[in-house]
Amino acid sequence: MKYTMSVSPDFSPKHIAGWYIFNTWLQVQLSHPIHLRLYDNFQVQRDAIEADEIDIIYASPFDAAMLIRNKGFLAIAKPKDKPDETIIATSIDSSIENIESLSSPIKIAKTDDPEVNMIGMIMLEPASLTSENTHSSIVDTQVLVAKQLFQNQADIGFFLKESYDDLSDFIKRQLRILVSSQIHIITHSLLISPRIQALHHNIQTTLLNMQNLPKGQGVLESMNISAWEEQTQEDAEFMIDLMNTLQD
Numbered sequence: 001m002k003y004t005m006s007v008s009p010d011f012s013p014k015h016i017a018g019w020y021i022f023n024t025w026l027q028v029q030l031s032h033p034i035h036l037r038l039y040d041n042f043q044v045q046r047d048a049i050e051a052d053e054i055d056i057i058y059a060s061p062f063d064a065a066m067l068i069r070n071k072g073f074l075a076i077a078k079p080k081d082k083p084d085e086t087i088i089a090t091s092i093d094s095s096i097e098n099i100e101s102l103s104s105p106i107k108i109a110k111t112d113d114p115e116v117n118m119i120g121m122i123m124l125e126p127a128s129l130t131s132e133n134t135h136s137s138i139v140d141t142q143v144l145v146a147k148q149l150f151q152n153q154a155d156i157g158f159f160l161k162e163s164y165d166d167l168s169d170f171i172k173r174q175l176r177i178l179v180s181s182q183i184h185i186i187t188h189s190l191l192i193s194p195r196i197q198a199l200h201h202n203i204q205t206t207l208l209n210m211q212n213l214p215k216g217q218g219v220l221e222s223m224n225i226s227a228w229e230e231q232t233q234e235d236a237e238f239m240i241d242l243m244n245t246l247q248d
Contacts, residue, residue: 002033003196005056006048008063008188009041010113012166013141018222019058025219029206030199041140042112055193056203060084061186062115065240068233073191074200075236077207077228084188085161085181086119091149092176096156099179100126104133109145109154112138118247119181120158143167150174162224185242189231204230 005026007019016038023036034056039045042063048054049063049071059067061084067073090096106129110117121131137154139145142163148154150171161180164172192203207228210216220227 002035003055004035004037004053006037006039006045006054007058008060009039009045010060010111010116010160010163011058012163012224014166015222015224018219018224021222022219025215026206029213030202032199042114052193052195055196056190058188058190060113060115060188061239061243062113062118064189064191064236065243067191068236068240072194074194074197075231075233076190076192076200076204078187078189078231078235079225080227080229082162082187082225083184084115084186085183086116086123087159087161087164087180088120088123088156088178089146089149089159089164089175090156090178091152092174093150094155094176096178099124102127102129102156104129106134106155107153108134108136108156108158109139109148110136110158111140111142111145113160115186115243116158116160118243119183122246123179123181143171146171146175166224185239187239189236189239190228
């Protein structure tokens with residue numbers, strides 16, 4: 001039986017090759033064929049999830065909630081010391097100095113990443129800005145978010161911090177960070193479908209020991225992950241509850 005693995009669409013394009021290498025490496029460790037399928041956006045990936053086409057997924061925190069509570073996915077691991085944080089940035093030439101100085105109307109450049117957009121809007125609350133008194137421009141990638149800013153097509157942009165850090169120095173020199181979240185608990189998760197729950201222990205043991213296995217450390221580096229650490233179902237449920245609290 002061939003399994004299908006997918007990765008949250010918000011991962012940095014710089015690490016596409018790393019995920020393909022990881023997919024090949026994991027196949028060897030598990031002695032099972034695994035097909036890596038990447039999707040251009042969250043909605044297309046969610047359609048595949050609803051159609052039960054995905055067995056293993058490196059999921060965003062927002063999608064982890066749906067996968068665990070609606071589809072019965074099981075938590076396996078999370079990247080070590082790699083919490084998800086959101087950055088709000090503007091053009092280096094902008095007159096905007098801080099969040100409190102913002103006032104409606106403003107235009108926000110962002111991708112369709114629900115986690116980043118939720119946290120970004122929370123960080124705009126000190127300026128009394130909401131979805132009702134702001135305008136959003138949805139683009140496909142975080143590079144295009146940056147482009148909207150330095151071409152003066154948007155006032156501020158929302159970024160996943162990891163993706164912002166991976167932008168080229170040329171792009172980052174044209175941007176200025178206004179604020180970064182410091183939640184620390186929210187993170188991407190590697191989850192498996194209940195269809196392959198018999199492999200839970202095998203997959204988890206393999207990932208938690210990955211840096212000590214042949215070629216494992218090099219594969220981790222290609223993915224920009226230092227190591228995996230265990231994520232229990234209780235850990236995942238706590239994170240989901242926190243996400244729900246932030247949304248209320």
